[in-house]
Amino acid sequence: MDNLLQRVKEIDIRQVARDLGFDIVQSRRMVCPFHVEDSPSMVFYPPPQNEFHCFGCGKHGDVINLYADTCQIDFKTALEELGTRYIPSYDGVRNKKNRKIDTKSIYSRKPLEEKTYDFKPIYHEIYENFRQFCLTQPPTESARKAAEYLRGRGIDDWTIRYFKLFVIKNYGLTNDFLKTNYSIEDLKGCGIMNEKGNLVFFVHPIIIPYYQDGRINYLQGRSIGNPPEGASKYQFLSGVPRSIFNIDSIKKLRQSTDIYLTEGAFDCMTLVKNGMMAVSLGSAKIFKKEWIKYFKKYKVWVSFDNDSAGMKGADDLVEELINAGILAEKRDWNKGFKDINEYFGQI
Ligand SMILES: [Zn+2]
Structure with missing residues (x-):
């Protein structure tokens, strides 16, 4: 079956998570199996995106990554097993027993070794x-x-x-x-x-x-x-943790200053040029809890790209910031435009 990969990627990731034994709350969140936490930071993006992202540890991936990494098996094995289990017409490894995950043991595992990056x-x-x-x-x-x-x-x-x-x-x-x-x-x-x-x-x-x-x-x-x-x-950069673009510019501003948080660096530059305070994450999918501290005293306007990944990412980030006690709101002034640059290019 040539399109096994494609078809497996379309299996609803929330279904797979449930079948693995995880508890999904608010219909799309769960406690992250990849780092130790009490509140559920892992969010599912339902099909067609069909991915997960953890706002706590930054891990993200698709349904195969989720299955492989929680079962601690390789990608190819995960693909085969998911195919066998969820795709009726696929007769790859028929005899293989369904994997049962003991989620309790996953959550009670010793904290995973944090891969600390040594910046010289x-x-x-x-x-x-x-x-x-x-x-x-x-x-x-x-x-x-x-x-x-x-x-x-x-x-x-x-x-x-x-x-x-x-x-x-x-x-x-x-x-x-x-x-x-x-x-x-x-x-x-x-x-x-x-x-x-x-x-x-x-x-x-x-x-x-x-x-x-x-x-x-x-x-x-x-x-x-x-x-x-x-x-x-x-x-x-290869293997280096991301940081925030233009972060120095928002370090010493007055309480409640409006800060724009963009996806692309060029969008951030355009806003700054037009007199606004802005930083960029480089991606709608990457936000780390350790960055919350930079935004504590400001009003944050999340202005991601006007596509499905951007809009979904913005909603989740706003929720995440609000949960952390930060005044945050989505600013989709780029309605009808692909991104902020295009918007400013039109006026
Ligand atoms: Zn996590």
Whole structure:
């Protein structure tokens, strides 16, 4: 059956969770099996999205990931078992016994080892010298295209300077520069190089640096226009926990200041340029409890993209913030527009 994967992905994730023995509350939440908690932070996105996301530990995935990770089996085995169990026409592993999960033992397990990421001071230096190197390179065709693309998205020179955006003008030279100056271990450790030892921003020459306390602590790459097939528009660092874009700007504001929380970094930049206070998460699906502290005294307007993932993500985040005692509301002023940039481009 060629479309096994597709069909298994469509099995209602809440049904699978129930069959595994989990208690679903409020019809779409449950206590997360992947970290220790008392209140249910895991949220299900019903079909067609059919995914889960935990606002406590940040874990998310589809129905196969949920099954595989709670049963502690690999993806392929999970796929086979789900097919066998839920798809009548699939006769893969007929004899296999249905897996029964003892959810009590899952929840009473010792706290899972928190994978702590060790951010070394040299990583700031690598990111910052990477930027310096790119800035000093002579202009190239790809730099010209990048500038043109940014202008087309309403990102003007002021914005580029203010947010310190830069462009990889020559991939090969940049790769060599990094390898000549830093150990491959540190380059991989800071997420800028992949397993093969190459710069991760292969088709993402526009670089958005994330600053915290005045230092770059994260990088995000963007393709020029639509990415080549198989690649995504954005490239994030490999294996490095995300941080919040433009976080320094909201650290010392007055009580009750309006803060806009956007999905994309370009949306955030557009709002800032138009006089608003804004930060970006880089994705509608990633919010960590440890970030709550940055927003405590403000009024938060969640302004995600105007698509189903964005709208759903915004609803959940608003709920999450309100539960944490933060004044939060969804701001979908981009009604009829794809995102904030498009909205501002029209006025
Ligand atoms: Zn969790």
